[in-house]
Amino acid sequence: MWTWIHKLGSPPHFYRIATRLTPWFGWAALLLIIAGIYGGLYVAPTDYQQLDGFRIIYVHVPSASLSLFIYVNMALAAAVGLVWRIKLAHAIAAACAPIGASFTFLALATGSIWAKPMWGTWWVWDARLTSELVLLFLYFGFMALRAAIDEENRADRASALLAIIGVINVPIIKYSVDWWNTLHQPATLSKLGKPSMDPDMLIWLLMMLAGFMCFFAAVVLTRARAEVLLRARDQKWVRQALEGR
Amino acid sequence: MMDIPGLGTAFVLQVKRDLQLAFRHVGQLANPLMFFIMVTTLFPLALNPMPRLLEAIAPGVLWVAALLASLLAAEGLFRQDVDDGTMEQLALSPQPLALMLLAKTIAHWLITGLPLVIMSPVVGYALFLPRDAVPTTMIALALATPILNLVGGSMAALTVGLRRGGGLLSLLILPIVMPVLIFGARATDMAMTGVDPAGALYLLAALLLLAVSLTPFAMAAAMRISLD
């Protein structure tokens, strides 16, 4: 079992596996997202309160979920890299950041677009929106810190510490709608209890969520391969890996 | 065998040393305070000195100014010691680095944060802050400014010695201290409207406890990463 874990940390092994898995995740993502968008826009019944405006949920909720999910992944990878000094973990954390920032931006933007017809305003400083904005700044800070440090090792470790410090924001975002009176509605999906959404509408949401997850997997594996190559320097496996392509 | 000073002694000595060093350059000491005063007096100058308008924005202006002043202060917290090698000696010493950095941050707060608290009634007067809101604001600032210095110190340790610092430090600090800004401004606002500000103050106190217990370790870890 330790061999398996040790292998996981090996860049050439990771590179090979990532190359093989990426197309699978990529195609799965494409199918799920296309089906999800089609279903969400044309098959799901119209909401009696929000009319067709509610359809934005099919891009807003998956984006928001991914923004949190990716940050947690990033912080975990960062922690593993920091504590056990595994370069591959740092490579993965670095790969996560731009993707996470994109989804956070999307969550904020689609949320804002949705808010205009529903709440009458583009923005409100309630707990959830504010903490999601903070998440965007955390992603930017992570990327900016990396960019500011020339020396790779210090860049990895400093940004890893930053990611870990910022993780405290994630539960705040998640539970802000429970802890405070916010304008933003409470969670639609939770692990326990029935979802508060009609199954006819829910299925497309789950499909989009799954699609986004596969999308993240495909893109992060691609970026991680690039990061791993960057850190490889003079290692022989690079030649073999590139021949195989 | 040389006697290694106990934790308490080492702590106090570190605070004293930093205070003494800082007072050698009294001019620089005043920078954050001057900044705080200037920013808050610029608003009445730039906007018409209409009491009602200023009173409405007083909490926001005051707290943003305090935040900006602490950002300014954070820049210089560790730079000197890292540059002249003292920090490396500190990291190598038998004293826990986390404790020593906490001591430095406390000294730093005494020099840059406490003056803000003391000056806040004067600044509040310029912003037409109601007399009743002043005690609450002072308490809230007394709780908040150490948090700002502690978080500022953590980020400063992370970025010490980097050439292109500048906006980076602010970008790193701001997300983490947003709750402080929110609750601090809320406390002042509540005091202004006659609502009991206890809730906001308790939250600030809780954040302070969290910061004091966690940030020294973050600072030490960050400093070791930066010194490597």
Place this chain on the structure above:
Amino acid sequence: MPEFLEFGKHTTYVVSSFSLTLVVLIINVVSARLRLASRVKRARQRLALEENS
């Protein structure tokens, strides 16, 4: 507006949020692939240099 893009009074909002999403997703894919391609190219160049020296 083609008929399949009609969504009642919320058309602009729905269409803009979905298009924005597609744009961001595509940018992510393109940017990731470009990055990998450039790293691979640089690695190949380095390997070629090593072989020659």
